[in-house]
Amino acid sequence: MFLVQLDVTVVNVALPHIGTALHSGLAGMQWVVDSYTVILAAFLLLGGVVGDRLGHRTVVLTGLGLFGVASLLCGLAPGTATLVGARALQGLAAALLLPSTLAVVNTTFPERAEQARALGIWAGVSALALPAGPLLGGVLVTAAGWRAVFLINLPVVAVALYLTQKLVSKDRPARGHRLDAIGAIGTAVVLTALVYCVITTGHAGVSSSTLWSALVAIGAAVALALWERRTPDPMLPPALLRKADFVGANVVAAIMNFVGIGAVFVITLYLQGVQHHDPLTAGAMLLPLFLPLAVCAPLTGRLAARYGPRPPMLGGLVLGAVGAAFLPLIGPDSSYLVLAPALLGIGLGMGLLTPSVVAAALQAGPPERPGLSSGVNNTARQAAGALGIAVFGAMVHDPSAPADFTSGLHLVGMLSVALWLIAAALTLLTVPRPAELRDRTGSHAE
Incomplete structure (x- = not known):
């Protein structure tokens, strides 16, 4: 959880160094940050539903492995386009991890009072990542360069993979529910278009791309609502x-x-x-x-x-x-x-x-x-x-x-x-x- 939240903020401090090293302009640097945010927000619901279907321990392990691979690709990226793509892959891994970490807490501590205390610790760890991001990013960039901001994730992922396999019990996947593939794709389209519209409007104001993304979000939301009402196993x-x-x-x-x-x-x-x-x-x-x-x-x-x-x-x-x-x-x-x-x-x-x-x-x-x-x-x-x-x-x-x-x-x-x-x-x-x-x-x- 700390790792997912940390990568929202830790990159900001490194942006000037990344821009200089990769000869990138402001728009490219914005998308180094925003590609992670867009994909994370777009696929969170899908990540939670997949965890219910396949088991949350399995999805946490998969998400950790994917996050490690994406972090390595970020740290080795030769250009801005590669870095933006690798950050999007990090966002997808984070979307698998975030709901499943919460679900693991929920299933590990089923009693209401014990669960609420555990959720407090979960939220506190999440909150610590917000101030830690800029501070840790500044230390890493100063000591080892901008690539260290991403490569530092690798040993953390390795330890988390080992401890998850050792300490987290296998959970029983929810049976009787088929994965609603059309609903999953529709939800991802709605959320991607919506968050893209919001972020680009914040960067550059209203433009043709923001209007088109808003129309896509509205159209996909209407189609999704119609589909979810008629399918026997809706995602939502x-x-x-x-x-x-x-x-x-x-x-x-x-x-x-x-x-x-x-x-x-x-x-x-x-x-x-x-x-x-x-x-x-x-x-x-x-x-x-x-x-x-x-x-x-x-x-x-x-x-x-x-x-x-x-x-x-x-x-x-x-x-x-x-x-x-x-x-x-x-x-x-x-x-x-x-x-x-x-x-x-x-x-x-x-x-x-x-x-x-x-x-x-x-x-x-x-x-x-x-x-x-x-x-x-x-x-x-x-x-x-x-x-x-x-x-x-x-x-x-x-x-x-x-x-x-x-x-x-x-x-x-x-x-x-x-x-x-x-x-x-x-x-x-x-x-x-x-x-x-x-x-x-x-x-x-x-």
Whole structure:
């Protein structure tokens, strides 16, 4: 899990060196990052469903092996096109790994309280990768060059393969469900077109390619919906989308990443582009956001285990809204003391939210298909994170115009507060109370 999340951010620090070494322009460098993100978001749901069908231990081992091969290809890439293709292959491997790591936790710890604690650790490890990426990338590039950013994955993959084979028990694949190949292809097309549209709009604004990708996403979504309603074994059962608790948990997860990932992006631009801090200083200034996220997640797992996911979700959403309310107070020359409460509120909010919203989604989904539930949840979060970067990036404009940028940052803050509060209302309406959850668990056990 750490490896998958690390490769989202670790490459950013190496981009100037990659561009110089491979004689690549800005567009090529953007796709070194985005090819991973697009494929990861597009194939997460498929990865979860394949894990249910073939066994999640098997898919984790396959994903690790593929991730190692792709990392080697990245480290040996002679040109930009090869590197972009290898990064896309890394994204596919990550899409296999991410939902299956969550499903392995789900099946290894079937008891609700124990599972919630384990999910807290899973989320904390994930959160640690966010600040570690830029720091580790800077050390590796300085000490050994940009290729080390990718080659460092190889020993990690080797250890993970050995430990997975030794420690993770074989799980029983879900029988009676055929793999819905047309649904799988249709879902990948929808998500690829959607995330591509979002990312390219964020880079270059509305263009013919973004319009065409939007049309492809809409057309493929309509065709997919028609197919899923008529096929006997749909990849995403329509009945699941009529479950208020399942839909509510995943919409809240999407809002969380839309605001959280989008806010990190624009605050980083503010620190480096408006206040002209160097990358290492800016990374250190973001610690009030990242550290609570990493530290709180395991503790939140214990809260969710004892009280259910609803209370920590509500607490996280309120804290996130309070933190975002400080963003409209920031000006071009503001003291760090004005920014720090915003970072702390958003970090604490996401630290409470991440494990509890994942637990809520898994508890609401079909117990015999944890890969499907985790695939839907991870897809919602990854796609929403890409959308948040594009939307918030468009709202703040160019950091070289500080007054316009901070004016846009004020709008980002107000929109974030509104979205956090909408998510809180949705949590109240859809996520079961602790007593309801205990009653439901007892009835399932009987």
